[in-house]
Structure formats: C-alpha cells, structure tokens
Amino acid sequence: MTYRPTDAELPRIHGFLAAFHRRQADRVVDFPGGFAALDDRYTYSRGNNHVLVDGVTDPEALPARAEELLGHLPYRLVYVVDDEVAAACRGPLERAGYACAATYLMRHTGPVPAHGGARRVGLEELRAPASAAWRRFVPGVSDEEVHHLVERRTARLGAAEDVRFLAAYTEDGEVASWADLYLDPSAGIARIEDLVTAEAHLGRGHAGRVLDTALHLAAEAGCDLRFLSANEAKWPHRWYGRRGFTVVDTIHYFERA
Structure with a gap:
C-alpha cells in the first residue's frame, strides 16, 4: 500500500535523513547538490562511506565526482533522493558501471502499539x-x-x-x-x-x-x-x-x- 504524504512530510523525512548521514560522519565533503559522508574507521561500511545527492546536481559529472570522493574504497555507493534527479543520473552512472536499486521509505500510519517489552x-x-x-x-x-x-x-x-x-x-x-x-x-x-x-x-x-x-x-x-x-x-x-x-x-x- 502506498500512502500519499502531505507536502510538509517528505521534506521533514528527507531533512532528517540528510542530517542523520551528516551527523554520524567523521567528515563531510559538500558539492553542488549533495555531499559525501565518510569515516575511515569503518571503510567496509557502506552506511558510513557514500555519496548522497539531495538536491539538483550535474548528472554527467556525478561518476567522476564519486570516483574522486570514494576512490579509496573497494566500492562506490551513491544515494539519490529525488526521482527526477535519479532518472537523470541513471544513464551516466550505469555507463560508469553502476547498478541501480531502490529502497522504500515507509511511514507508520497505524495505531501506536503498546510497549512490546524490549x-x-x-x-x-x-x-x-x-x-x-x-x-x-x-x-x-x-x-x-x-x-x-x-x-x-x-x-x-x-x-x-x-x-x-x-x-x-x-x-x-x-x-x-x-x-x-x-x-x-x-x-x-x-x-x-x-x-x-x-x-x-x-x-x-x-x-x-x-x-x-x-x-x-x-x-x-x-x-x-x-x-x-x-x-x-x-x-x-x-x-x-x-x-x-x-x-x-x-x-x-x-x-x-
């Protein structure tokens, strides 16, 4: 089931996500339309070393930018928040050898349960x-x-x-x-x-x-x-x-x- 959020909800979620990745990073490198969250203590953790595009960026420049920022790692991982930006970035990234996948953001819209005992x-x-x-x-x-x-x-x-x-x-x-x-x-x-x-x-x-x-x-x-x-x-x-x-x-x- 897909829920249609109000205009105010998605920016709140997106803002939380960007802040989450920035706050846990050991260092952050900004670029037009996004940033790299990096932590050399956990180089095998994709969750701690990646690029996140949360604005408008240059799709053709993104593969080289990711290489520059993530080139010291055994993988390259780029998250793109906006659907239209992701569609524009897909071609350049796939030509650079990237595979595309997706993750759902899911909001709790049901009743609040009783404490589960954890x-x-x-x-x-x-x-x-x-x-x-x-x-x-x-x-x-x-x-x-x-x-x-x-x-x-x-x-x-x-x-x-x-x-x-x-x-x-x-x-x-x-x-x-x-x-x-x-x-x-x-x-x-x-x-x-x-x-x-x-x-x-x-x-x-x-x-x-x-x-x-x-x-x-x-x-x-x-x-x-x-x-x-x-x-x-x-x-x-x-x-x-x-x-x-x-x-x-x-x-x-x-x-x-």
Whole structure:
C-alpha cells in the first residue's frame, strides 16, 4: 500500500535523513547538490562511506565526482533522493558501471502499539549477536569487515538527538532481536533501522516486540512522524506493511563494487 504524504512530510523525512548521514560522519565533503559522508574507521561500511545527492546536481559529472570522493574504497555507493534527479543520473552512472536499486521509505500510519517489552541495551550486548548475523547475511565476510559493520554503531550514537539500541530477550536471557531507534523530539521525527532477529530465534515474534517498543517509545517522546527504510526487492517491506507502515517515497541508490 502506498500512502500519499502531505507536502510538509517528505521534506521533514528527507531533512532528517540528510542530517542523520551528516551527523554520524567523521567528515563531510559538500558539492553542488549533495555531499559525501565518510569515516575511515569503518571503510567496509557502506552506511558510513557514500555519496548522497539531495538536491539538483550535474548528472554527467556525478561518476567522476564519486570516483574522486570514494576512490579509496573497494566500492562506490551513491544515494539519490529525488526521482527526477535519479532518472537523470541513471544513464551516466550505469555507463560508469553502476547498478541501480531502490529502497522504500515507509511511514507508520497505524495505531501506536503498546510497549512490546524490549529494553534499551548497549553496544556490548549486541556485539556477539550482530556479528553472527552479519556472517549469516554475507557468507565469506572477513573478520575485519564484520568488525567495521558491528562497531559502526559507535558512530551512530551521534546520528540523532536521542539514540537508543533496543533488544528483546528470550526467557533464557539471550538477545533474540534488536533494532536502532533514532529520535529527534524537537522536530517530532523518529527513525527505526536495522531490525534484525538472531537465526535461532526466527519466527517467534521477537522482531514484533522490538518494533512495537520502538514505535511506543517514539510516540511517547512526541514523535508524530515515525519512519523506516526497507529494500524494495526484499520481503520485509511487506511485513512492515502488515504492521501499520505505508510506502511514502523511494530512494534510489547506485552501486559499483
């Protein structure tokens, strides 16, 4: 299901996303129509090293610009927020060897659930289950890559006004599912990301408990605009749809390995 947002909602979401990437970056390099968010501590993390185009830019110049800014990395990743700008950039980027994909932005438009029982945790409690999850998602991933992908949560502590890591536990005290909650109460916006369930605990409702907790806490903090992102080509966006989320926009991304 696709929800048609008001004119005021998408700029709020887009502004939050741009600020999120800027705030967690170790350094930012601006260019006309966008910026590069970079962090040499986590060079294997695409979430910490990429180009984000959030305005009008020169499509023909974008591949060379990305090469200049990301040339020290084993990949190139370019996000483009606006549909028309993405359409204009697609040809130049594909000719430069990039593949195109998309991710949905989904807003919570359903009723606010009761607290799901998940609790706030620190990075140390997520380190082992998150490491195991990355090895499951990316077979053959190196120890160094896993280290970067797990430890990048340290940088994400600065990505919003209020950052919380949430986890649901089994009766035996194991971390079963977890997610990040990014709150900006002054702007009334909350973002939920990286909802993951440990393989041994799939299908038992743990992810729902974490999601309900995140939504409840966000509403409790005064965030009327609650959203997350979900890959267009994968199944979770359908699960989110059943839990009160609707698609409000599409962010295009271009990657070259």
